[in-house]
Amino acid sequence: MRIRVDELPESGKTLVWSWDERQLARFQPEQDPVHIGLNRPIEVDLEVHREADHVRVAGSIRVAARLVCDRCLEDYPWELDQPFETVLLPGSGQPGEDERELSESELDYEFFDGEVIDLEQLVAEEILLALPLQSLCSDECRGLCPGCGANRNRQACRCAAAAGAEAFQNLAIIRKQLPEK
Ligand SMILES: [Zn+2]
Numbered sequence: 216m217r218i219r220v221d222e223l224p225e226s227g228k229t230l231v232w233s234w235d236e237r238q239l240a241r242f243q244p245e246q247d248p249v250h251i252g253l254n255r256p257i258e259v260d261l262e263v264h265r266e267a268d269h270v271r272v273a274g275s276i277r278v279a280a281r282l283v284c285d286r287c288l289e290d291y292p293w294e295l296d297q298p299f300e301t302v303l304l305p306g307s308g309q310p311g312e313d314e315r316e317l318s319e320s321e322l323d324y325e326f327f328d329g330e331v332i333d334l335e336q337l338v339a340e341e342i343l344l345a346l347p348l349q350s351l352c353s354d355e356c357r358g359l360c361p362g363c364g365a366n367r368n369r370q371a372c373r374c375a376a377a378a379g380a381e382a383f384q385n386l387a388i389i390r391k392q393l394p395e396k
């Protein structure tokens with residue numbers, strides 16, 4: 216969904232679309248192994264306005280996804296439902312470019328070539344950047360046992376039981392070796 220800035224009507228433009236998993240996956244880097252399963256299609260609702268020397272994009276992105284936990288490898292629900300607002304400035308964003316007042320503000324801003332805005336790319340970046348850096352089903356996730364592979368959130372690890380039994384046996388051996396009174 217690319218739009219030419221000079222074709223934007225004075226009153227702005229509303230864009231609504233949805234994405235399925237495959238459509239979102241097009242924007243993921245090829246070597247990125249993160250699988251984002253969707254519980255329902257992503258809903259995007261944007262308003263694009265041209266203002267003075269910049270373009271403002273605002274709206275909402277709703278994602279109901281399933282991510283895989285890094286520790287236990289189970290999937291868990293992850294949602295994104297937030298208002299979205301970005302100011303697009305013509306230019307390259309290279310250092311040395313004249314400082315603009317907008318860069319001082321809290322507002323999210325990006326640069327574009329001054330002619331064409333790729334809204335799909337913008338939305339995809341917003342979603343991919345919102346993904347958790349560490350994907351965990353919960354902060355307390357106890358993960359898989361490296362020994363037996365048990366999901367320690369749900370079952371007692373067999374290694375711990377085995378290690379306990381071994382310690383108990385060692386104790387019995389030591390006891391036998393102790394001189395009797
Ligand atoms: Zn987990």
Ligand SMILES: [Zn+2]
Nearest residue numbers: 360363372374
């Ligand atoms: Zn184990």
